[in-house]
Amino acid sequence: MLRFLSVFIPSVAAVTVVLISAYVFANRLVDRAPEPAAAHVPEPMVVQRDVVPEDVTKVIDAAIVAVNEVTELASGSDDAVTTSPVSELAAAGEKAFRKCKACHQIGKDARNRAGPTLNGVVGRVAASVEGFSYSKAMKAAGKRGLIWNEEELAGYLAKPRVHLKGTKMSFAGLKSEEEIAATIAFLKTFSESPVGVEDSDVSEAAPEVSLDASVLDIEGDPEYGEYLSSECTTCHQADGADDGIPSIVRWGEDRFVTVMHAYKLGVREHPVMNMVAGRLGNEEIAALAAYFAALED
Amino acid sequence: MSLNRRSFLASTVGVSASLAAPAVWSASHGRPRVVVIGGGAGGATAARYVAKDSDGAIDVTLVEPTRTYYTCFFSNLYLGGFKEISDIGHSYGTLAGAHGVNVVHDWAVDVDRGAKTVTLAGGATLDYDKLILSPGIDFIDGSVPGWDVSAQNRMPHAYKAGSQTELLRSQLMGMKEGGLFVMVAPPNPFRCPPGPYERVSMVAHLLKSSNPTAKILIADPKEKFSKQALFEEGWERHYGGMISRLGPDFGGGNVSVDPDAMTVDIDGQVENADVVNVIPAMKAGRIAEVAGVTDGNWAPVNAIDMSSKADPDVHVLGDASQQGDMPKSGFSANSQAKVCANAVRGALTGSRVFPARFSNTCWSLIASNDGVKVGATYEATPEKIARVDGFISQTGEDAALRKATYEESEGWYAGIAADIFG
Secondary structure, three states: HHHOOOOOOOHOOOOOOHHHHHHHHHHHOOOOOOOOOOHHOOOOOOOOOOOOOHHHHHHHHHHHHHHHHHHHHHHHHOOOOOOOHHHHHHHHHHHHOOOHHHEEEEOOOOOOOOOOOOOOOOOOEEOOOOOOOOOHHHHHHHHHHOOHHHHHHHHHHHHHHHHHHOOOOOOOOOOEEEEHHHHHHHHHOOOOOOOOOOOHHHHHHHHOOOOOOOHHHHOOOHHHHHHHHHHOOOOOOOHHHHHOOOOOOOOOHHHHHHHHHHHHOOOOOHEEEHHHHOOOOOOHHHHHHHHHHHHHO | HHHHOOOOOOHHHHHHHHHHHHHHHHHOOOEEEEEEEOOOHHHHHHHHHHHHHHHOEEEEEEOOOOOOOEEEHHHHHOOOOOHHHHEEEEEEEHHHHHHOOOEOOOOOOEOOOOOOOEEOOOOOOEEEEEEEOOOOOOEEOOOOOOHHHOOOOOOOOOOOOOHHHHHHHHHHHHOOOOOOOEOOOOOOOOOOOHHHHHHHHHHHHHHHOOOOOOEEEEEEEOOOOOOOOHHHHHHHHHHHEEEEEEHHHOOOOOEEEEEOOOEEEOOEEEEEEEEEEOOOOEOHHHHHHHHHOOOOOOEEOOOOOOOOEEEEEEOHHHEEEEEEEEOOOHHHHHHHHHHHHHHOOOOOOHHOOOOEEEEEEEEEEOOOOOEEEEEEEEEOOOEEEEEEEEEOOOOOOOHHHHHHHHHHHHOOOOOOOOHHHH
């Protein structure tokens, strides 16, 4: 290093050309409209020799302290979740719902009419309202596990007969995305466990999917579950510690199965969990639940 | 809880072993022996899972030269000042104490696959029934002309974490005002695809506050790189004008260095640099080659159990293996190790062998509370480990999500460290 500390004058023009080219090239790669290039011409690199390393170190130490403080402050304000204007949206949705009212009832004393009651529809398995005579197509959708999460509802409300071929709901669809979003917000106010953002304590959140009893009754193979659990324990600590990723031990079996299915079906959203749970079959989820249950006995 | 887990294991494994073991394993051998070479994310996980799940039925020896293992993952966060070096250091005491792994701090220098023995630098010989190689990476001689291991003090690679990482950080902290940091990025395939670019982010984070007129130049032989749009968006947002990258179109693939003069020659253009991080081209850790299980730079394996295509009694994990679609990462090595441990245990004790399943997620930190991730799941096919499904963070995500992603990465680190080292 010392040998290098002789002063050198870089060929500023040449370096600048290279750096501008690199900048343009980088922008081309990410396919963004470049901002005015002039704003990004790098400062000429004038290398100075009169550096006192101790001073630099001090400055950096100070900077690290600052960073740590900022980090702590930020993480301390976790709970300050701002409330979104959900109620406004839902109010708009109530208006939009007039179009549905001819066939669907919602709220207290709602009954099945030409269409099923919509209480609790958000997060519900398709074709699961008792006493309503669903189309063949809707029954099949329910059987294969279609859950009326927001995404599914949005698709269905936009173009029912395209989204679910064979549905007997004779409605052309809501035209604007705003109207659809508002309607879903309104429907959510009549659903016991509306799908919200990720809870920090995933185990205490209410179940969002109503699973068929046959799924909950599968007897899991704990030895298989132990093998499968090794995929969980790369992130979730086996002793239940939580350092930024929730604990998954000491849940009840039904709770475990329900939450995993919620991830599998996309009712709960988290890219890693949607991916991992998406690959697990009913037997495998039951095996995991059985293993984790055996751990706590 | 570990007591319950152990007693639970003792009952189930004990039963299946006593029923099935005689068919698989001759009693004349005594306890079957597994030797694991390399105590990183692949090897330590494999040693831990074989020992833990066999509950003493298998004799497990782990050969690892270092007493304290510094993880490459999160070593960039140390460079950026987000971690202490001690935060990423791990010892093998729990593997030895809680799981009965025989931890030998020595170098494996030879493997005799005919005699099924491993020779250590200290002179001892270990017998094995199953050998698990997880030696990580070594560098390809001459891949960056002018650089070799004797130059790694002047131009650190810092791609095997520990003293090299500390050296690079001390050089960055002592860098002259307005100085130039050059990274010579490696060609594919290499350990931790987002690693060099997370490192650039962390170096920029460090310099932004301490040495804001400093510049960062990346000479890169690759057209594109992992999470490129995310990194480039982040660099523009947090470190505008500080970072430049010369890809192959601008000579980034034609690089030589002069460690004595502290210069980097990029396609004929000589840059005078203050700190140079040379990350050379990589190959499987040397012992894989010595064992004769490599083909070219890497060791081909069968996806179903990570066994070597050259020898069914040798398994190769992690960065050293050539398995298909999984990136070379600590997460991948850890995932592969569990599949391998399950298969090895089944072969030696008759315990149940379940279908292979693999996954990987890589988190990267771009700036304070600006975390991104990419991940995928994989399955074993006759040809390779094949990608099934995946996801990646998106550009333009809001600050709350990025912060949550970073916090998740902290949780992951705690989780995987416990999963590897106990």
